[in-house]
Every structure is written in C-alpha cells, then in structure tokens.
Amino acid sequence: MSTQSSNILRGLKALSGPFPTWDTQSLPENPTELFLDWMKLAIEMKVKEPHAMTISTVDSDGFPDARVLIIKEAKDDSFYFATGLESQKGQHIQHNPKVALTFYWPELGRQIRIRGVAEDMGLEAGAIDLRRRSPIARAVAMTEHQSQPLASEEELERSIAIQEQKIDQDPDIVTPNWRLFAVHAQQIEFWQADTDRKHTRYQYLLHDGQWTHQQLWP
C-alpha cells in the first residue's frame, strides 16, 4: 500500500451520509442534556460501541497522547471513565489533569469534543467500578501493571491466575490502583457533518458556572 497510499486513501469516501437532521433552533442551555440526546440516538441507531471515546492527555514534557476508553456515566457536566493509576494515562493525569474527550459516530456523521479537568473520585468510587467489571476484566485490572513492559505471555497468565484466585477467596477484594475519574467539562463542541461539507458546529463554553453557546464556522 505504501507507494500508492495517497491514491487509495484519497479514493475513499468520507461523510457521504445520509445523516440525521439536527434542529439547532431549540438547543438546550445545558450541553450534558444535548450529549445525552445524541448518545440516545446513537444507541437507537445501533452505532457500534457508541460509548467508546478517545481521551487525550499530555505527558510531563507536554507531549500529547491519546487512546480509546469507555465512558461510564455522564451527569452534571461531568464525564466518567475508569483506569489504573499506574497506566500511562494515569501518570499523565496525575501530572496534568487537563484532558480532552472525543466521540465520533460515523453512521451519524457526528463528533463531540469535550475539554475539561479530570478528578480522581477516590478509593471507594474506584472499588465500586472495579466490582462491576466482569471477573476476567477485574482480574486483569488487579494485576496493576497496565502500560508497563511485559516480559512474556506466561508472566501475564500467571499474574491473572493469581488475581482470579484472590477474587475467588474474597469476592469483594479490589486494588487501590483502579480509579474512577470524572472529567469536569469546561468546553463542549457538537459537530454535525453535512454531505456538502457545510458542517454545523456549536460550541458550549462554561464561564462562572454558566454555559453559553455559539455557532462556529465549519
């Protein structure tokens, strides 16, 4: 593909629709309400994994990084996800809690961009989230080595088996490393694709506890 990648990639279609209509005459004052409306439609339209989002962080050198996560809840202008403190993103957030969340639902031609500050919700919130995960997901989380170099598959299997045994012996057991984070939004943009590229964008901004919104050029 390398020599002809430009031809191949430029030949692919993007944003060909059809897309849902978006009535911008009656936008809600609060962006979480609009987020939940859009999420509801994405679920109804059977978008695959509509709750998957990209979270962007920066490391201690200011170098950005991004990866996909699952959103666990959205309420009161805060957006929740769970991860290990030892992971790269966990380290980045402890150094700099400013993050961005991005959703893209190709079937709807919709993108949502959220910028905010991540807050660690503490031991108990992390424990509750961990106990709600499937037994195997819980055992993997409890290995407490996310993002660290892995010497061999055997090392991984051995470590998971140890954690499974611990969970068998004590079904309530958790690791303090697994945490639930809330991203308190300060800016949220809703983007609706248009097949003629006259995309519709509305940006919500939080000032002194009040949300305002404005339309942006496509």
Ligand SMILES: Cc1cc2nc3c(=O)[nH]c(=O)nc-3n(C[C@H](O)[C@H](O)[C@H](O)COP(=O)(O)O)c2cc1C
């Ligand atoms: C659809 C999807 C869902 C994911 N959900 C999570 C999640 O909820 N928590 C998590 O820690 N990693 C999740 N991951 C894995 C992350 O993308 C990432 O590989 C991992 O968290 C390590 O990232 P880091 O090294 O930047 O910390 C998910 C990946 C995908 C593709």
